Amino acid sequence: MLGLNTLARRFGLKDSRIFTNFFGTDSWSGRTVTPAKAMQVAAFWACVRIIAQTIATLPVGVYQRRADGGRDAAPRHPLFALLRETPNADQTPVEFLEAIVAHVLVWGNAFVEIVRDDRRILALHILQPDAMEVYRDASGSLRYRQNDPRGVRELDEDQVLHVRGFGFGGDLGLSTVEYARQTLGATMATDEAAARVFANGMRPGGVLTYKGERGLTPAQREQVRESLIAPLTGTENTGRTLLLEGNAGFEWQSVNMPPRDAELLANRAWHVEEVCRWFGVPPILIGHASSGQTMWGSGVEQIMLGWLTLGLRPYLTRLEQAMKRSLLAPEDRATFYVEFTVEGILRADSAGRAEMYSKLMQVGGITPNQIADRENLPRFEGGDVHLVNSTLVPINQAGARPGRVQPAPGEPIPEPGQ
Template sequence: MGAWSKVRRVFTRDANIVTAEDLLSLAREDRLGGRTVHVTNDSALRHSAVWAALRLRADLVSMMPIDVYRQVQGLQVEVPKPPVLISPGGSEVGIKEWMYSTQFDLDRAGNCFGIITERTGVIGPDGRGLPGRIDLVELGEVTVRAKGPQISKYKICGVDYDPWDVWHERQYTVAGFPLGLSPVAYAAWSIEESLNAQQFARDWFGAGIVPSGTLKNTSKTIDRKNAREAKESFRAAVSNGDVFVHGADWEYKPIQAVAQQAQFVEARQFGMGDIARFFGVPGDLIDAAVSGSSVTYANISQRNLQFLIMHLGPAVGRREDAFSRKLLSNPRYVKLNTDALLRMDPQTRAATIAAQINSRTLTPSEARALEDRPPFTEDQYAEFDRLFGSRSVPTPPPTAPTGATS
């Protein structure tokens, strides 16, 4: 049975109650006996590639300034932000921390949840006051009840909440399913392979466990019963690093590592590439580039632009839409300033600004404002005149006389 069929089966059972952990269990099948690592949203963070990918995306999104606009005569005009977009968690949690936490949950589990504890006097689309404070909650504490694509009830820490009292953002959605899909669940096999390689390495180098070897009696033939007893005695002695004591008739030849286990470094390397794809991050940005492949960019701006367009931009756009619909009243809307990600090197930035000034799309005072500098003073203009012989600031083209035609 396919993974998606199992999602629907679990979601429709037990009065349509499903937790975030249920999604993780769907990606796993029965395992053979042995010491393995069970992958969950929390245990996946032990893998450095998972942590790096989640941290990178959450860091960048949290540092993007959030601006609010409205259209005035066809122009985009910035307006003051409501308090919920400045300190959404009250005085204890600012917008940067709140954005980091929510993006982290969205990227690892496909969902983030919060309880709306305060509302403003502005009426939103649902006929209630717009959210004024949103206290985030842990993913594992949330259960939802739904019928088809509509969620009718949230249970958070054992308390029932109506949908209008809960902030819920989704990512990686599919039609007809009210929750976002969890990348950790679908990447569980890749993550588990790497975590088990780490577990083997810890056992081998830390606990001194011998993975395989031969134990031979050189003086007589051993039947099954005696072989089993010898094996159990030997295993009991060496499993915790103790010394195995025997007579002159036993010969032990350790095998340093089973062939597949000896390749745990390679397994981890290739696992990182899989994880980077699941979490929407280029492998080279988390130091997981596969040997023999390389991509060259002219400058850092091109690299960041490619990452924004191909990986991070769609998630940013969906968050802008969610904020605009749920936190603001029409005709206001939210934009995350992605220029914070597209920072250029000084030489490229200077050339770009100069080209905009010369093409009359940017004034010198606006250019200086971008550099957090005040407009030129008359003394500064005079200094330019002394250095270059004329005012080195572009002037607008002459205006045609009234009534003139082109």
């Protein structure tokens, strides 16, 4: 970790965000909250993981918009290979996208260095957001100052893919850790309190009262702690009996803490829901079944659809628009764009996919071979024909003599009445 003097010299004392990332922020609970400590909270880790992994494993592609409003996949575009095969020499596409999304979720910003040869992009390298300073120069242009093992590097706006999280429209997105520090601090304090209770075998202990006329000396107090208190402390000593001799001068009084008074489990459950609320993740998706919900059933399917619309869609749109702005040449932006295929989230619902494909095929929206491509099935001859359901005909053709429902591949479609 960089020293304080090094940070002050390289970034300046006015950049409080840098010091927040390294040294954390205080909370009402007294716990210092940093990104590293926040990731030790189970619910925080689970929310970051499920969003990052889900988005990173969605199919992503580059498409070209046609003049008639349709679109075609553009696998020959250089950006396609970067996003689908090798973004850089060290990461797979899933690892690359996973890191971007995780940085946005935790720090509020993700930075990627764009390595170009003339105008062609050769590689995309992840930059650490906790060592990045964003500022504007005298001309108002956005500049990036990155601290890495080689020292401080200045990067222009066209050298950086900057994905901002939720914010107020400034140069930076808002850090979830910084703004959720009160919730995270309370969660950490609750976890520590629960751990200490369990460390003592769920016994809060008791009061050992000395009945002697004169107080104990420091040496006697230490001897009592070693011989009477230590043997009864810790989970390994649960159930042991305290032995006091008749003339010992001590009286033991147990202190009971009923679960209904402590409510540690209820508090911890409430904090799980609070953390989920910061990320917009339904608690059921990270294994927290609240309000009688179960992990299975049609209700969870509807929750998944709602999460896709309200939870994942904003992140997907941010990624798509940032990539279009920074990774596509200005002359390509009018026709080319990046898009995630969200149908990948519903792959486990075979009945839903079959119904969707059936309806799309009946209206000519998709061909049988396009369905085979999406399901990783082999193509077949004649599968590139668009089909329609012949039960629905234009009203001006109602009652006309029916012809063949579908001509053989390669034959012309007969005119109405033939």
